[in-house]
Amino acid sequence: MAEGIKTAYVRTPDGKVIEIGDHSHLGITKADFKGMTGNLSNIVASNEIQYTYAEPAKPTLTLTAVRAGSKLIAALTGKKKAGNSSLYVDGDTLPIVGVAVVTPNIGRDSDHLYVMPKCRASVQSVSLSTNTDSKRTMVYDQITFNANYDDEIGGLMADGDIETGSAATELQAFGWSAPVQGDGDFKDDTSDSSTKPVASSTH
Secondary structure: EOOOOOOEHHHHHHOOOOEEOOOOOOOEEEEEEEOOOOOHOOOOOHOOEEEEOOOEEEOOOEEEEEOOOOOHHHHOOOOOOOOOOOOOOOOOOOOOEEEEEEEEEEEOOOEEEEEEEEEEOOOOOOOOOOOOOOOOOOOOOOEEEEOOEEEOEEEEOEEEEEOOOOHHHHHOOOOOOOEEEEEOOOOOOOOOOOOOOOOOOOO
């Protein structure tokens, strides 16, 4: 049984792997997977269920990051600069990217890793609300990833239990580089936002 979200990684079109779940991005609040396996359908004939088959899987992941930032979102979704401004508009194509989510297992010295090595991403909606006299309303970044078939794994996505802290090493099996931490722009008195690769563990 998994508990919560430990971290998440994204792979940009240029091959850079970023830990989007670290403090420089203020972490991940939710990872909502859908369509991991195809719906089951029955063939009914002669008043009986004769056979059950699976429809094609259509895995998607909606990742809620506290502070992904416009630059990273643009890289993942194929947006381009709007003229000479700091704003972005939709690009002509959706680039191939990757995403992985790590959760800790309860009562075992292991994590659980979900990975879509090859997918395309979009930001489909943003919900803004005003602050009130008693509450500040935070707006998080929601990025949706649609899995594409990947020859390396022979499928759309993969998941399984891994040794605690070994996610970076496991991702290298898919040709990913060492993840970079501190790529986000959030700074406080205890954080250092200088980017640095995560040392790979061995097992």
